[in-house]
């Protein structure tokens with residue numbers, strides 16, 4: 001089994017090192033990850049400047065680009081083969097509910113999925129890397145399960161996984177969930193620069209708005225590892241007929 005591993009926190013982040021260590025004996029694992037922290041870069045691709053790939057002393061390759069750049073470059077020429085699975089993470093913090101739209105961790109996995117390869121994005125629910133080894137062990141368990149059931153080459157899937165920061169003995173089972181929803185993000189933070197200009201910092205993510213039973217928020221709060229299958233089609237299928245009825249076609 002050939003596994004491509006990436007992330008959005010950068011190739012030196014503890015999360016990708018832990019995930020590599022956890023799954024390295026499950027197949028041929030190659031790392032291609034961003035040089036710097038690229039959190040919240042979603043699916044962005046770098047189109048107007050060149051990308052460079054370097055190899056670190058530990059064998060990880062790093063790119064001066066986004067998470068999606070890394071997977072894109074890997075799959076379109078750098079690797080020279082097609083991996084069976086793309087894995088991303090482990091991210092420093094939750095990617096639940098609306099986070100998945102912004103997440104570079106999900107973006108890296110989604111790039112693999114868009115190329116037709118099954119993919120998994122892993123995140124810890126709290127920042128700070130507490131109990132990272134336990135998260136690695138859970139990630140390994142899921143990757144092993146997925147490899148055992150066989151990776152389809154015709155109908156790929158994309159899993160978004162969030163792991164509570166707990167010791168392994170306190171982590172509960174995998175729970176298949178839908179995404180919850182968050183409130184709007186917190187207010188922007190403004191400061192005055194040393195030059196007297198106003199600087200703005202994007203505020204934190206909003207608190208959970210829909211954390212009902214069956215959501216990722218609910219499952220992880222109880223100590224479960226949430227597993228949400230994602231798809232990419234943003235069409236509002238439910239409202240298609242209503243829109244069709246209300247938009248009168250011109251002649």
Ligand code: MN
Nearest residue numbers: 008009039091
């Ligand atoms: Mn991140």
